[in-house]
Amino acid sequence: MSPPLALADFGSFYAGGRQVNITGLPQREIAFTQSASLNYDPNGLYHFEQAYVQYFIPAQLAQPLPIVLLHGGGMTGAMWEQTPDGRPGWLQHFLRQGHAVYVVDNVERGRAGWAPFTEVWPEPPIIRNAEESWSLFRFGRAEDYAARRAFDGLRFPLAEFDNFIRHAVPRWLGNNDAALQGFCAVLDRVGPCLVLAHSHGGEVAYRALHARPELVRGVIGIEPSGFSPDVAAASVADKPFLFVYGDYLDATPLWERLCVTGKAYADELARHGARVETWRLADMGVAGNSHMPMMDDNSGDIAARIGAWIRGAAI
Incomplete structure (x- = not known):
């Protein structure tokens, strides 16, 4: 304890x-x-289209830059608070490392609220079901969902899968620009910071990096699925970027494509002067991680590794 x-x-x-x-x-x-x-x-x-932020400042503030935690698609800031099986989430891990931590519910998610009027958001929302989560988050093969037969060595706490899917909330696919604007408003309040973004949050974070280059001092992308359309040297030069990927990346054509796209974006950042590091955890001897490393059974170890990277990044 x-x-x-x-x-x-x-x-x-x-x-x-x-x-x-x-x-x-x-x-x-x-x-x-x-x-x-x-x-x-x-x-x-x-x-409408506001973001909600909850912030925590540790009594022993040991790190100069706060960390802003940005959720992925169809989820909320609750994903950082606690694992499905009740262990401390990355919010608590980074607080213990001495960072101020800001947890975002971005536009339309969680306590940010949403607009019930088609006059505001014309398209209907979608919500992720359990079957899609199973294969998309790389817990197991799609055909093994009914039997709940996971990939060999999976580190996600599978006994709590039904608890995990409670995280799913509606999302509107046409709101990416609104999400960017909401997140930029968050950055304006927080000030200079590191952004740690998961999955779909990557697109918002990398676009915000270019919209607020003076505020975003570095980005940690946890299996990002989206990126900024262009890279500007003035926004990225000499800033640190970390890309973190788990295991089973050849499980679906989608993840094979996303890994190729992510590498191309990382290479583009480096070409414009960024300091880029990419972790493929399985290639580093850390096997079994899903798309949700902040919830896997080694989540504390990965948070510690990220914290060590931050301390060595000379930001």
Whole structure:
């Protein structure tokens, strides 16, 4: 059992978004409890596309730059708080390393809220199901889902898979630009920082790097699935970048393509003067990691490795 973690401060804030006036929709009678009802008018002024941030400042602040944790697609900041089987999440690990940590629920996710009006977001949302999570996150082969037969040596706590899929929330595929704007508003509040982004969060992070180069001092991409369309030397030169990949990367054509795309982007960063390092954990003798290394049974070890990389990165 780890000793209690002392905090100097903690809190939360909303950042970014826009106000929207909804007009022309019909009113209707609603009951919002068993004993209270009223005539609901959906027309009026709303605020949408904000991000929600919860921050934690350790009493023993040992690192100069805060870490901003950005979730992947269809998930929220809760993914960093605790593993499905109840172990400390990376939020706690990086706090113990002496970093201030900012946990983001970006646009449309978790406590950031979402817009129920097609007048704001025209397309319907999607949500990831258990079957897709099983193969996409590389827990096992798609055909082995029904039997819950995992890849040999898998480090994800599979007994808690049903608990894990509670993390899934709706996402709107057309909101990438809004997510970028929301995240930039977060960076404006936080100031200079390191961004640690997972999966789809990679696209937001690498685009934000170029939109706020004076604030993003480095990016740690945990199996990023998206990138900035272009790389500008002025935004990346002499900054540290770490790419972290788990095991079973040849399990699906999608992950084979994403690894090729990720390498090409890392090479482009390096060509523009960035200091780039790529970890393929299985090639480093650390086998069995899924797409969710912050939840795998060696999550603490990987957080420690990342922390050591940060301390050696001379930021």
